[in-house]
Amino acid sequence: MHRALLLLAGAALAISADAQELYRWVDADGKVHFGDRPPAEANAESLDGRLKPVNGADPTLRQDFPDTARAQDIEREYAARKESQQSRNLRQQQIACHEARRQLQILQGRVYFVNEDGKESTISERQRQQEAQKLEARIRQYCG
Numbered sequence: 001m002h003r004a005l006l007l008l009a010g011a012a013l014a015i016s017a018d019a020q021e022l023y024r025w026v027d028a029d030g031k032v033h034f035g036d037r038p039p040a041e042a043n044a045e046s047l048d049g050r051l052k053p054v055n056g057a058d059p060t061l062r063q064d065f066p067d068t069a070r071a072q073d074i075e076r077e078y079a080a081r082k083e084s085q086q087s088r089n090l091r092q093q094q095i096a097c098h099e100a101r102r103q104l105q106i107l108q109g110r111v112y113f114v115n116e117d118g119k120e121s122t123i124s125e126r127q128r129q130q131e132a133q134k135l136e137a138r139i140r141q142y143c144g
Contacts, residue, residue: 022047097142102137 024034025044038044107128113121123131 007061043077053086097144100138100142102134104139107132107135 021036022034022037023044024047025039026032027042040091115121
């Protein structure tokens with residue numbers, strides 16, 4: 001009885017020792033495989049000692065708890081960056097609003113354009129109204 005128990009314990013130890021070794025290889029199709037035994041037909045790379053345990057928490061070791069002061073610093077930095085970005089976005093929106101209003105005011109007067117040759121060209125009343133509608137839509141979008 002003791003001998004059978006001893007053999008069973010030895011086999012369990014041998015299995016657990018083998019289970020700690022891990023191999024990586026690529027097959028003929030280019031697929032990556034992992035296993036506890038290297039295949040005879042492929043060149044396998046041993047990953048022994050190169051991987052960290054996934055669930056290796058040791059309750060007897062002192063656990064490092066998060067530094068609450070550092071966490072608060074990170075939160076403050078994040079809030080400051082977010083506020084700065086919102087401020088930039090608001091400033092860009094104000095600039096776009098101002099520019100759309102300025103262009104609409106210009107469009108309401110006598111309008112002419114200068115083409116690539118430096119010659120003056122005018123737009124029709126219909127084109128002017130279409131451009132005015134586009135600018136009014138931009139004003140609603142950026143100015144509120």
